[in-house]
Amino acid sequence: MGKLYCPYCDRKYTIEKKDRSDNLYCRVCGEYLIKKNLITIKTIVSLISIFSIILPFALLLFLSIKDYKNNNSKHHTVRLINFQDSIVNRF
Numbered sequence: 706m707g708k709l710y711c712p713y714c715d716r717k718y719t720i721e722k723k724d725r726s727d728n729l730y731c732r733v734c735g736e737y738l739i740k741k742n743l744i745t746i747k748t749i750v751s752l753i754s755i756f757s758i759i760l761p762f763a764l765l766l767f768l769s770i771k772d773y774k775n776n777n778s779k780h781h782t783v784r785l786i787n788f789q790d791s792i793v794n795r796f
Contacts, residue, residue, distance in 0.1 A: 709738040 709721065711731035721729050721738065729738045 709740055711736055712739055
């Protein structure tokens, strides 16, 4: 369930009060409170985009650390240099 807030007052100063028909309104300005949903489409899309950007880098870091532990350091350094050369040659 979302939170109720006054669209015109500052969120810190919103004081709730009920009228005769049990509708909540702001005690400061007298405007009815609006319900704000906790999860919206905008937040879902932004979380998916953030994870799609961060996940490949985290996976690359995790796999490179795992590969570094399995192989000796000289072999890993040569492989990293070859990887960097292949990236430079692509662009």
